[in-house]
Amino acid sequence: MGNEAAKKETILASASVRVTVWNEHTDQQRNGAVAEVYPHGLHTAIAEGLHDLLGGQATVATATLDQPDQGLPQALLDNTDVLLWWGHKAHHQVTDDTVARVQARVLAGMGLVVLHSGHLSKIFVRLMGTSCNLRWRKANDRELVWTVHPAHPIAQGVSHPIDIPQQEMYGEFFDIPRPDELVFVSSFTGGEVFRSGCCFTRGNGRIFYFSPGDELYPVYYHPEIRRVLANAVLWAHNPAPSLTITAVSPQSPNDWYLDRPSMSSS
Amino acid sequence: MGNEAAKKETILASASVRVTVWNEHTDQQRNGAVAEVYPHGLHTAIAEGLHDLLGGQATVATATLDQPDQGLPQALLDNTDVLLWWGHKAHHQVTDDTVARVQARVLAGMGLVVLHSGHLSKIFVRLMGTSCNLRWRKANDRELVWTVHPAHPIAQGVSHPIDIPQQEMYGEFFDIPRPDELVFVSSFTGGEVFRSGCCFTRGNGRIFYFSPGDELYPVYYHPEIRRVLANAVLWAHNPAPSLTITAVSPQSPNDWYLDRPSMSSS
């Protein structure tokens, strides 16, 4: 684990977070109603928000499904600290190989922020182990996002509640494992409630699911929503070395300490 | 949801729990060292323990990998309230179809008790979303199983600690999601610790992972271990109707209450 000097350095270092915003960005997004709201794609709007709020704390790139390796080659993942995921109609086009690559990086320590309809993305479903189904309705509900964990870093600096004038309704029961931390709960015009901001840890990776956001409403321009996403990026960033779990232990209980690290950095 | 009479009946009913103990039971188990400890297979020893302790509270059946549909046809799953799972060398022989069938039943409400080396079974890994790796050593460690949640039903009536004279060592880091409830923590001769009794909920299904138990040591004859498994069966039994999650909601926020159940029984 190195010497004292190295340890101090680790504590003091505050490297810039390398962020990638991934979006399926299919033809359906490039045209028509979606393009009117997000002319350069949802990923661009999300990335701009992060760039504005995080400034020198992060470098923000984007990636889309139509790029080589579905926009997520191993080299990019290896150099991404936090990945944001927006998908909806093209979940099935993401290959199992891509999903496996992303999952491995999350377990090793990459942060993952899953947005809105990404609740049914293959990567989220695989990391959760449940159906991730929920109730929904597209009917111009007003969404109010309430903080139920004000001490959480992701809740800093946002109103209580955040007021989103127009939104798709997402309601309970939301079939996810119990979140490690529940940060936000939303209500809708119809009276439904939803656990809209949920933290999970899987392996060495921190995962945040955030439901507000839609391709037909200008939610990703909302300053409070942008603030939540910026907070989420900083929270999901795990500066520790990648986690490698070693199953091999010393073969006598009396000498385990001779080669002990079961977790090592890559 | 029915009338008052039906509700009262549900509360009062105490139906017998239908238990299935599944074991890979390959040639490796039928012969040699394993057969000396468990001449009729691990599943038989486990089933006998449940039968002895639960009596009329449960009907206990067994199933093995070499049977049709890998021992787990849909009809059997549909009539199983709690499934116990023992596997080790043959995880890869369990087909993805079988895994999908079991997962769907767990999410709908079937209890699942995963034993020892089942931590790497496909079904457990899929339900957890992590690698489920751990440290291990086969060297006759003594294992002490300590209760850290004495109010939990699974901890009732067992010693503090349970003393297992000979065991394979399983040690941290154990790469699982944070358990919903942590019931037991073990120590080993080598000084390792392990979260040996962990509860999870996935969908409507209750899952218990319990690490003590091995094919070369007579752990499943240990009266305290048998007691834990009997407790686990009662805890994992969810008497509620199967959960079906309906995503369809009324299309106006003002009339959602006209057809409201998003969860219905099958």
Place this chain on the structure above:
Amino acid sequence: MGNEAAKKETILASASVRVTVWNEHTDQQRNGAVAEVYPHGLHTAIAEGLHDLLGGQATVATATLDQPDQGLPQALLDNTDVLLWWGHKAHHQVTDDTVARVQARVLAGMGLVVLHSGHLSKIFVRLMGTSCNLRWRKANDRELVWTVHPAHPIAQGVSHPIDIPQQEMYGEFFDIPRPDELVFVSSFTGGEVFRSGCCFTRGNGRIFYFSPGDELYPVYYHPEIRRVLANAVLWAHNPAPSLTITAVSPQSPNDWYLDRPSMSSS
């Protein structure tokens, strides 16, 4: 820990749960608006609901502040498996001695169901360690109680959502420790949300806080609310022997196992 026969008996036994419903029942309740809704007191209405639904599964008694020892003498507590608590205006009249007596019984294993305005009762605040403050408004809101943990025993057999036509609004932020299990989340006409059904474990005692219920609205006659309370009583009942934590350990690490139980029954 006794022999095998005793263990089997423990598993099979299904003793009747001894329930006490405590209510401050001050003059303010005996007269005027409250008495119009609850002519025999809130405790009587609550007790009747439990009796109707639980039948032979429980024996239900009531107690009030004006009785000797504030209605909660040691002998009564020692013979109570689950205590329900309704208080509002008279929290400060409950003495610290009474609170200490109840707290000790909860930690030893008595279940506690805290209702509505009991969130500011001395006993709940002491067990939580936080302010237990919340937002509120008395303005005839409609409350919808949504299940976010359908596998939980307390959620069995209730509609999704429970519809309460008239209620006092309780809203977030609710200053409680993170619940061990979150079962219900409510919304109100004003758009507020509230974690309305929360489970906690403290020592050997299971605690359920349930916010629906009010002295001016007929909430405790609502069949679904009654069902939740009956479920909560069964869940909070811990049949294990009372927990006594022994701090004394063997004074050599090599003979700890000679007198090991650190938890014993009283």
Place this chain on the structure above:
Amino acid sequence: MGNEAAKKETILASASVRVTVWNEHTDQQRNGAVAEVYPHGLHTAIAEGLHDLLGGQATVATATLDQPDQGLPQALLDNTDVLLWWGHKAHHQVTDDTVARVQARVLAGMGLVVLHSGHLSKIFVRLMGTSCNLRWRKANDRELVWTVHPAHPIAQGVSHPIDIPQQEMYGEFFDIPRPDELVFVSSFTGGEVFRSGCCFTRGNGRIFYFSPGDELYPVYYHPEIRRVLANAVLWAHNPAPSLTITAVSPQSPNDWYLDRPSMSSS
């Protein structure tokens, strides 16, 4: 909540953490066996470790029981971001007024790191709501501290396990509420286990309990233990404004949004 410029500033600011290390530091500590290990008091050794590792990230002060207001006047608390607490023999000398003052600051947002025998301090017991009892033995056990949550900030940069050659044994059952996050689990020579690193949130305050450390062994000079404490200080520091919970809501459900913040900064 201020404008966008203010928000960006909040995210970027990385103010120095104001730390206070409190120690009862009674005559028993100033003389004899304890003074041989910690000639300037435990607080001084702990403060030096923090200063060495955190450098400009923190300003570290100390306080002791014999000072005015028991070393914890309101003005000091108001200017403390994270308080470390070491106490053992003098828990009862800390007045209820002092405890109330500290509790209020924790709920408002001050971090609290409770060390070793501080598990029975009045402040910890009050914040937990349980007895906080545990098993113990003073007999030169070796303690191994294993990480069970490698993604947690407090676990960064420490060995797996941390090896403490001589320690007082603390064993389960430890009567605390379920931790929000369990970071470390220890084993001892006698085979006992202990949840030795536990995170809690109470109100706006982050609390870390860490059991390694003793007045007779040089544990607070151990470089890995010092690293854990430095990590804990950074984790427990909540940079958000103090939390004030407002119970007053608009009196009509239709105009709640006119004066909505229920949480404001002091």
